[in-house]
Structure formats: C-alpha cells, structure tokens
Amino acid sequence: QLATFGDRNSFSKTDPAATFMRMKEDHMENGQLKPGYNVQMGTENQFVLGYSVHQRPTDTRCLIPHLELLRSWSLPFPKQLA
DSSP: OHHHHTTOSOOOSSOTTOEEEEOSOOTTOSOOEEEEOEEEEEEETTEEEEEEEESOSOGGGTHHHHHHHHHHTTOOOOSOOO
C-alpha cells in the first residue's frame, strides 16, 4: 500500500491512481471526500493549448508541473497567467 500512496495521503481502492478530494458538488452537504483528479488546461484566444491531469487536490501545487509540461511540448508560453 505504501508504494501506491507515493507522495499522496490517500488513494481509492476502486481507482488507485485517484486521490480523495472535496468536490464542489456535495449533494448530501456532509463534506464527504470522493476519488478524483485535478485537470489543468491552458488556453490562448479560446483554443486549448494543452491539458494535464494531476493527483494533487490543490491548483497551487499543479501550476508549475502544468507549465513545465506545456513548455516540454514547445508550445508558445502565455504572456499572462490568470
């Protein structure tokens, strides 16, 4: 199990690559965690330049790996990050 965790603190038995995250849609309003992924997308003039899928639940820890992936594809780097 420790090998499955990697640098995460949780994983799903039905999808070992997924991490438990708080979802915006919580129909039961009980703060239940669900297995999920964090998807980042880069766009320019309404065109998708690239995307990346992360196991980390917060956007702040995904930004740099996402930008490094875009750079590795030799895509134009954005002038502004918002």
